[in-house]
Amino acid sequence: MFEQRLTMNSTINALVTGGAGFIGSHLVDRLLADGAAVTVLDNFSTGKHENLVPHDKLQVVAGDVGDYATVERLAQGMTWIFHEAAVASVPATIDDPVGSHQTNYVGTLNVLEAARKHRVQRVMFAASAAAYGDLPEIPKTETMAVKPLSPYAVDKLASEYICRVYHQLYGVETVCLRYFNVFGPRQDPSSPYSGVISVFTDRVSKGQAPTIFGDGEQTRDFVYVADVVAANIQAATVAGIGGETFNIANQRQTSLNELLRQVCAVYGKNLQPGYDAPRAGDIKHSLADTGKARNILQWQPKVGLQQGLQALIDSLRGA
Numbered sequence: 613m614f615e616q617r618l619t620m621n622s623t624i625n626a627l628v629t630g631g632a633g634f635i636g637s638h639l640v641d642r643l644l645a646d647g648a649a650v651t652v653l654d655n656f657s658t659g660k661h662e663n664l665v666p667h668d669k670l671q672v673v674a675g676d677v678g679d680y681a682t683v684e685r686l687a688q689g690m691t692w693i694f695h696e697a698a699v700a701s702v703p704a705t706i707d708d709p710v711g712s713h714q715t716n717y718v719g720t721l722n723v724l725e726a727a728r729k730h731r732v733q734r735v736m737f738a739a740s741a742a743a744y745g746d747l748p749e750i751p752k753t754e755t756m757a758v759k760p761l762s763p764y765a766v767d768k769l770a771s772e773y774i775c776r777v778y779h780q781l782y783g784v785e786t787v788c789l790r791y792f793n794v795f796g797p798r799q800d801p802s803s804p805y806s807g808v809i810s811v812f813t814d815r816v817s818k819g820q821a822p823t824i825f826g827d828g829e830q831t832r833d834f835v836y837v838a839d840v841v842a843a844n845i846q847a848a849t850v851a852g853i854g855g856e857t858f859n860i861a862n863q864r865q866t867s868l869n870e871l872l873r874q875v876c877a878v879y880g881k882n883l884q885p886g887y888d889a890p891r892a893g894d895i896k897h898s899l900a901d902t903g904k905a906r907n908i909l910q911w912q913p914k915v916g917l918q919q920g921l922q923a924l925i926d927s928l929r930g931a
């Protein structure tokens with residue numbers, strides 16, 4: 613209802629860092645479909661070439677967002693930068709806090725400095741609900757206290773702060789989108805730490821019962837990847853929102869037990885999960901208040917969990 617299509621009188625040039633990854637590649641598809649010229653910067657650590665369909669307006673650069681010279685070169689002539697590149701696994705950042713900081717914080721700083729130098733119109737940053745940590749009050753609004761619990765969350769939050777500082781000090785237009793639990797096609801189920809929906813669908817499709825860490829009554833707020841892409845387009849195009857942060861979620865709480873029931877229902881299978889000890893650092897409940905995004909970003913999610921699961925499973929079946 614609210615969503616904009618890009619109307620391009622002049623060419624939009626968009627740089628998507630992490631554009632070969634799960635969310636980034638969907639964003640690339642949408643930008644190309646809307647007529648933008650897109651450059652992807654990705655080091656292919658978790659991103660995949662097969663996530664990107666060759667296109668005459670797509671340029672793919674293998675490189676590191678932690679390398680300022682690379683980012684600065686690519687920022688030249690850009691209208692927008694969508695900064696999706698990150699070490700997106702919390703455990704990976706716990707294993708390597710120094711290395712991941714180079715991507716997760718320094719990479720953001722590099723993007724901002726390059727945007728300042730080349731007068732990029734707007735920078736969209738993939739922030740995270742991890743910033744809220746395990747403070748019990750829900751639903752989360754953007755002004756609530758934060759409590760990052762991992763190097764990942766600290767770097768995401770610090771990146772938000774430096775985005776705001778670049779807006780205040782230098783007038784770089786930045787918009788931070790705090791994604792909650794994103795799901796959809798191309799999310800890699802191979803790591804046990806990747807999105808729980810990709811892990812559940814992978815296991816259930818093979819007739820194997822997944823393991824749930826904890827009692828399964830922990831809840832998450834799942835948001836479909838196409839809605840996240842739409843939020844990015846709004847963030848790039850709505851006037852007067854430089855320096856702002858928005859929650860991007862469905863504003864629906866789903867327990868992992870309920871999620872598994874829904875995945876089983878789509879596959880027509882009846883599987884009982886195994887239960888294991890809760891994982892260190894896992895939070896009990898996660899739920900967003902998305903009122904600010906609705907009112908100011910003029911965005912609201914269109915795909916509910918059930919519809920999104922069906923679309924995901926259809927895509928896995930090659931439908």
Ligand SMILES: NC(=O)c1ccc[n+]([C@@H]2O[C@H](COP(=O)([O-])OP(=O)(O)OC[C@H]3O[C@@H](n4cnc5c(N)ncnc54)[C@H](O)[C@@H]3O)[C@@H](O)[C@H]2O)c1
Pocket residue numbers: 629630631632633634635636653654655656657658659660675676677678695696697698699700715719738739740741790791792793794795807
């Ligand atoms: N998936 C979610 O639920 C979720 C939730 C909150 C925030 N986010 C954020 O959204 C963004 C995209 O996440 P995703 O789920 O698509 O993960 P992903 O791992 O699929 O995508 C990240 C991409 O960044 C690339 N990358 C990593 N380090 C890089 C570097 N140093 N230089 C260049 N490229 C690099 C990877 O190769 C990959 O293509 C990330 O910033 C992530 O932290 C995701």
